[in-house]
Amino acid sequence: MSSVPVYDVAIIGGGAVGCAIVHELTGRGLKTVLCEQNSQLVQEASAGNSGIVHTGFDATPSTIEHQCLEDARILNKTIYNKYNLPFEERGALLVAWNQDQMSKLPSLLKSAHNNGVTGARLISRADLLRREPHLNPAALGAMIIPGELVVDPWLIPITLAHKAWMQGSMIMRDCKVLGGHLETGSHWLLETSRGPIKSRVVINCTGLQGDLVEAINQPSPFEIHPRKGQFAVFDQSAANLLHSIILPVPTERTKGVLVFPSVYGNIVVGPTAEDQTARENPQVHPKVIDELVAYAHFVLPQLAEHPVVATYAGLRPATQTKDYHFIVDRDRGWVTVGGIRSTGLSACLAIARRVANAIPTSKPHITYPEQRPEIRRIADDTVEMDGVSYHLTHPLIRLGFPNKMAKL
Ligand SMILES: Cc1cc2nc3c(=O)[nH]c(=O)nc-3n(C[C@H](O)[C@H](O)[C@H](O)COP(=O)(O)OP(=O)(O)OC[C@H]3O[C@@H](n4cnc5c(N)ncnc54)[C@H](O)[C@@H]3O)c2cc1C
Structure with a gap:
């Protein structure tokens, strides 16, 4: 009978967070x-996002999310540069389309400054239209938020997991954790597929399964x-119509629908925020x-001359x-990173x-x-990384x- 492999740490979930x-x-x-x-990493929540790295200008102060977004501002760019991961610092424009929204900009600016995004400032309609000449001239004004990035939301986690694998860590796909218990001798014995x-x-x-796996x-x-x-x-073909990420004035429940450029030059509109019960196949x-x-x-308005080529x-x-659910159960050797809702990338x-x-x-650290x-796209749906x-x-x-x- 083969012996059971023993690790220091078992990570359940290969989304952006697990990678x-x-x-x-x-x-x-x-x-x-x-x-x-799943048979692939990055197939659930992390495969359906906008690909924007947020500064946290609108995060709720003193939350774990807020602290992580603050720490991430320097960390992200360090890693993206180290592995040559594509990103563009496009910045965001939070645009007011009516007087009610205009009246909310000063308090949004105050929160941004309190959150450490000190470069945020209000700009006039004329300045806004100078920056984004194709924007609907009905816009009244905006808050500019420097530091918001567009990135490749797939390549980042895949590269991180790939690098760990190159250093000898095990990446087990098609490996569903079905249950487990803490053995005497203080090791978890996980039952997997x-x-x-x-x-x-x-x-x-485990993202969308977080509460179910937590029950272990x-x-x-x-x-x-x-x-x-x-x-x-x-x-x-529409790429030249937009430089920045266009944000609406948010509501209590959602950041609202954005119009933004992807890191590879597509203009995108979304996401909606629709509560549902099904946890898969949106x-x-x-x-x-x-x-x-x-x-x-x-x-x-000129987007009307360009076709929609995909939806997701x-x-x-x-x-x-x-807020995130970050729980460290030291006695039992279990760490929970759950409910990473809309800023996990x-x-x-x-x-x-x-x-x-x-x-x-x-x-010793490595x-x-x-x-x-070395990255090559070898088929429509396949990329080769170091072979x-x-x-x-x-x-x-x-x-x-x-x-x-070319060699990244
Ligand atoms: C519409 C939308 C837009 C977004 N836009 C942005 C954005 O612009 N910027 C940003 O920062 N964030 C954004 N996000 C949020 C971000 O995508 C998530 O916060 C992040 O993907 C969460 O990652 P995760 O690893 O926690 O979850 P997941 O990516 O869901 O990963 C969890 C993994 O656990 C696996 N798993 C579950 N149960 C088991 C089990 N029993 N055994 C083994 N494996 C298991 C799953 O298969 C899955 O792969 C957006 C999200 C959505 C949906």
């Missing part, structure tokens, strides 16, 4: 395994309430897409509260650092080599990913 965690923990010298139930795994610490970062350790203190976001993507609805496209045409939808792992590196700091180790991955094939799971990126990427 960032395996990268960080591997760097801390820990023997790590990542278990992902690929056999048992032993680990000193377990990390639950304790009755979950949070419930997942999936929130769907739909998008329409315009042809790259579908787009033609009526909603029509409304999104009409809104995009309002914001940028994603599910946010929202919960009954806004932006915050994943900072979340990973926070998780690593909760797992002290005396093992330094990831500066060597950047290893990865399925392009993010619809926005599948559309725009360059056919050849």
Whole structure:
């Protein structure tokens, strides 16, 4: 009978958060395994996002989300530069379309400054239209938020997981964690669809399944309430119509629908915020897409001359509260990173650092080599990284990913 493999840490979930965690923990010298139930990494919430790295200008102060977004501002760019991951600092314009929205800009500016986004400022209608000459001239004014980035939301987590794998960590796909218990001797014995795994610490970062997986350790203190976001993507021929990310004045419940450029030059409109019960396979609805496209045409009237080339939808792992659920159960060796609702791409590196700091180790750290991955798109849906094939799971990126990427 083969013996059960033993790890320092088992990470359950291979989305943006799990991929960032395996990268960080591997760097801390820990023997790590990542278990992902799907055949591909980055296939759930992390494959349906907008690809924007937020500054956190509108985060609720003193929340974990706020702290992570603050930490992420420097961390993200350091890693993107280290691995030559494409990003563009487009900045955002939060546009007021009526007097009521204009009256809200000063308090939004105050929050942005309180949140450390000190470069934010109000600009006049004339300045706004000078910056974005194709914007609907009905706009009255705006707040400019420098520092908001557009990125490749697929390549970031895949590169992080790939780098960890190159350093010897196990990435197990088609590996669903079905249950587990804490054995005497203080190791978890996890039951998975690929056999048992032993680990000193377990990390639950299972996104839309977060509360169900949490029940392996304790009755979950949070419930997942999936929130769907739909998008329409315009042809790259429209790329010159827009430079910045156009945000609406937010409501209490949602940041609202954005019109923004992708890092590969598509203009995108979305996401919606629709509560639902199903935790998988989000579908787009033609009526909603029509409304999104009409809104995009309002914001940028010349978009009407360019075709919509794709639509997609994603599910946010929202919960009954806004903040992340970051729980460290030291006695039982279980860390929960749940309900990473709408900023997980932006915050994943900072979340990973926070998780690593909760797992002290005396093992020597490793330094990831500066060597950047060699990346080639070898088929419509497949990218090869250092000779290893990865399925392009993010619809926005599948559309725009360059056919050849010279040595990244
Ligand atoms: C419409 C939309 C727009 C968004 N826009 C942005 C944005 O612009 N910027 C930003 O920062 N964030 C954005 N987000 C949020 C961001 O995408 C999420 O916060 C992030 O993807 C959450 O990552 P995760 O790793 O926690 O979850 P997931 O990506 O869902 O990963 C969890 C993984 O766990 C796996 N899993 C579950 N159960 C098990 C099990 N039992 N065993 C093994 N594996 C399991 C799942 O298969 C999945 O792969 C957006 C999200 C959506 C949906």
